Amino acid sequence: MKIAVIGVGHVGLPTALGLAELGWEVIGADQDAGKIGQMKDGKSPFYEPGLQALLTKHLASGRFRATSDVASAIEAATVLFICVGTPQREDGEADLSQIEGIARLIAQHLNGYKLIVEKSTVPAVTALWIKRTILRFAMAQRRPEGGSLKQPTASPEIDGDLAPPAFDVASNPEFLQEGKAVENFFRPDRVVLGVESARGQEMLEAIYRPLKRPILVAGLTTAELIKHAANAFLSMKISYINMVADVCEAVGADVNMVASGLGLDPRIGPDFLSAGIGFGGYCFPKDLLAFISLAEKHGVQASLLRDVELINRERVDRFLDKLHKALWIVQDKTIGIWGLSFKPNTDDIREAPSLRIAEALVKDGAHLRLYDPQAMQRMRQVFPEQPGHITYCSSPYQACEGSHAVLLLTEWEEFQTVDLQRAANLMELPILLDGRNALDADKAGQAGFEYISVGRKNVPATPETYPAAPIPAVQELGLNATAWR
Numbered sequence: 001m002k003i004a005v006i007g008v009g010h011v012g013l014p015t016a017l018g019l020a021e022l023g024w025e026v027i028g029a030d031q032d033a034g035k036i037g038q039m040k041d042g043k044s045p046f047y048e049p050g051l052q053a054l055l056t057k058h059l060a061s062g063r064f065r066a067t068s069d070v071a072s073a074i075e076a077a078t079v080l081f082i083c084v085g086t087p088q089r090e091d092g093e094a095d096l097s098q099i100e101g102i103a104r105l106i107a108q109h110l111n112g113y114k115l116i117v118e119k120s121t122v123p124a125v126t127a128l129w130i131k132r133t134i135l136r137f138a139m140a141q142r143r144p145e146g147g148s149l150k151q152p153t154a155s156p157e158i159d160g161d162l163a164p165p166a167f168d169v170a171s172n173p174e175f176l177q178e179g180k181a182v183e184n185f186f187r188p189d190r191v192v193l194g195v196e197s198a199r200g201q202e203m204l205e206a207i208y209r210p211l212k213r214p215i216l217v218a219g220l221t222t223a224e225l226i227k228h229a230a231n232a233f234l235s236m237k238i239s240y241i242n243m244v245a246d247v248c249e250a251v252g253a254d255v256n257m258v259a260s261g262l263g264l265d266p267r268i269g270p271d272f273l274s275a276g277i278g279f280g281g282y283c284f285p286k287d288l289l290a291f292i293s294l295a296e297k298h299g300v301q302a303s304l305l306r307d308v309e310l311i312n313r314e315r316v317d318r319f320l321d322k323l324h325k326a327l328w329i330v331q332d333k334t335i336g337i338w339g340l341s342f343k344p345n346t347d348d349i350r351e352a353p354s355l356r357i358a359e360a361l362v363k364d365g366a367h368l369r370l371y372d373p374q375a376m377q378r379m380r381q382v383f384p385e386q387p388g389h390i391t392y393c394s395s396p397y398q399a400c401e402g403s404h405a406v407l408l409l410t411e412w413e414e415f416q417t418v419d420l421q422r423a424a425n426l427m428e429l430p431i432l433l434d435g436r437n438a439l440d441a442d443k444a445g446q447a448g449f450e451y452i453s454v455g456r457k458n459v460p461a462t463p464e465t466y467p468a469a470p471i472p473a474v475q476e477l478g479l480n481a482t483a484w485r
Contacts (some may be wrong), residue, residue, distance in 0.1 A: 013051065100133060
């Protein structure tokens, strides 16, 4: 049984190489010739821990090959995983034009039974539209030249070219987290299979059985809904703890301690309770809006999720407010930025908070010094280097040189092991705004930083390491300067 994975992006490539590792013969097909060329040269087109090693291994083993000829991949394989993009439209709905395009291409190249597996994140009932589209266009292609199109029928007694093509559609939503995609493929919490036939179910179970993980079998639409509902719920947890962080700031509580107390409750759990500047990336923002759109389109009230989206959208504005309060005037100030990707262990900057923050700071006339372990090349495509205005740095320390503040926007492990005293000494003003609550506040203060985080108390620089200058006017009044401060 040969498998084709159509679309080899952040979902498709880990899936294709994971299936090859399980022993299947896999074709990775994508119309992006540049991406395919990179893979043929042995280079992963994006950063994902463990992915490069799998690509190297299975190009050598022969169990994976890449092609830009999607039609030939469809004809060569029995199982087709659709992993193309479903970007967000202006109205919040998912743009399914790539899905429809692949369905039409499959219809043109049905040369035998195919199991068509929808793996892209899509709204409910998309699988039914895929099936209808393939059937319609396959039948249209088989009608006699100049003849009219007869309505397809399920009767097995029809002979000749007008017999309905043999195929099944299935839904197998992905639950891959960028930065952990390879790990998630081999150790999933569950494998969800939406099927319409025993044959399709047996084939998918055979593919995933080597993982020895729980398999949930459902209908097509139910499987699709599981993915959107899961991402919307996780988005809700993040926005909830960010709202709690705002309350903590108002009353003087510590959101990290509140989150720990919540997470110890087994009904809640500790995951996705990290306060900060909000969620980004290709999945959560897009899937949340698509789920809202789906609900409202069918007359279901979705104000809960509207508030989740609003809270997330406001996180960047609140963070920038903190920066303005710390510096007063941002124009002509130098701002260091630690972290550009939307989360650690990926080079993906799609919908990353860093994009909106950088855009706002450039508009305000700030000079930026940017550093990220993996994402700078992609960031350069959005914000090209401008000498004296936008500088890409080779280390977190270089980003601090001459800066009036440094912003931690992505919780890379590298930033959690930075020598904070060295970083503070390189800065014009040692002010650190931690948008991910990734650092120890007291240690930052002891290193000489004025430390500002989310939902926790601000920590001033410790006087011993960041001595305050005398205040003549206070001394002239005969006041105790320390007490006055």
